[in-house]
Amino acid sequence: MQDVAVPVPHGLANVWHRPPVDDASTAVLVHGLSGNSRWWTRVIDHLPAGLGLVVPDVRGRSGSVDAPPPYDLATLADDISRSLDHFEVDTAVVAGYSMGAWIAALFGLHHPERAERLVLVDGGLPLPRDPSMEVDELIDSLVGPALARLELEFDTEEDFYDHWRGHPALTRHWEDSMRAALGHELRAGEGPGLRVVANRDAIRVGARELAVDPIANEAAVKGGVPAHLIVVERGTLDQPGGMVPLDAASETARARADFTMEYLPGVNHYTLLLGDGASAVAAAISPV
Secondary structure: EEEEEEEEOOEEEEEEOOOOOOOOOOEEEOOOOOOOOOHHHHHHOOOOOOOOEEOOOOOOEEEHOOOOOOOOOOOOHHHHHHHHHOOOOOOEEEEEHHHHHHHHHHHHHOOOHEEEEEEEEEEOOOOOOOOOOOOOHHHHHHHHHHHHHHHEEEHHHHHHHHHHHHOOOOOOOHHHHHHHHHHHHHHEEEOOOOOOEEEEHHHHHHHHHHHHHHHHHHHHHHHHOEEEEEEEOOOOOOOOOOOOOHHHHHHHHHHHHEEEEEEEEEEOOOOOHOOOOHHHHHHHOOOO
16 A cells, blocks of 8 residues: 545645555545544455555545645545545445544535445444533543644654553553554654644544534435444443444434444444454445
């Protein structure tokens, strides 16, 4: 796989790319709110070797940190279409993880002729919300840990990985193979240390749309493209309940004939991609 600079209006975005072999199909893999393309590393290890891959660093993250605004989810969905044009791909399976699931659903809504099917990985349905919680409170709950990570400076790469080893969702599941997925966000800081590369404004815009944008939250429910949703038992801090509640997933599956769901017990929101859940995600993406 190679990093490729793909033109977007007024700038460039980075896409991790692998061309298809012979007549194989292509999959687009879209990461989460504060992640990057390499979060898909373990999933890619389980995908067919000939499958074409288009794996963006979405605007404001890692290799696309200098890509210009706007950072709204509809623009990020349109960037998928721009990437497919760049690589001369007509249609693809589009998989999105966490925030990427809402981007994938919007792509299906706005570009249904280019989406063979969608794979929504613990995301894409309206977020559960305590009615007593203000919007800004909900946004802070979504982006607080990500923004806090952006403020940290690490003396060495090992300090950075120690930080992730101590994350509640990973501490019991840590494997050194996770380094390949996590290290893509690390860059030299202004001083002697290392910092995470991401645009704070881009992350906050994404979180606000997940919280309050009705079009983004209804895209998967409205349908138009066959979709498969994967939900997990545990959340971002390894607490009970994933990002998508099981009952909401079941209700959508009952309402849409072209919508299926899959529940993974014993998996949390992070190990879904970085750990034991990766093989199930790959199976859902692989050509049928």
